[in-house]
Amino acid sequence: MREQNPMKIPEVAKKVALSKSKAVIINGEEFPTPRAAAEHYSVGVACVYNWMKRGYTTEGLPCHYKNE
Numbered sequence: 049m050r051e052q053n054p055m056k057i058p059e060v061a062k063k064v065a066l067s068k069s070k071a072v073i074i075n076g077e078e079f080p081t082p083r084a085a086a087e088h089y090s091v092g093v094a095c096v097y098n099w100m101k102r103g104y105t106t107e108g109l110p111c112h113y114k115n116e
Contacts (some may be wrong), residue, residue: 071114072096074105078114 054060069081079085082096089096089105099105100113 072100072111073114074099074111077094 050056055064066080072079072082072085074085074089079088082100083093086096087092099111103111104110
């Protein structure tokens with residue numbers, strides 16, 4: 049069963065991950081995933097999730113999920 053799992057194919061796994069992730073907007077700049085935003089700001093992904101809950105970053109920049 050494991051050998052026939054489509055999620056074992058890297059291309060399929062990336063496509064599914066992008067379709068399930070939410071775009072993030074921080075200070076008017078859009079990022080396709082929270083991980084991309086975390087890499088841009090050199091912080092952890094958990095930190096970006098906390099920013100989204102609060103609605104602003106540690107510097108006070110506004111942030112939210114796209115279409116919310």
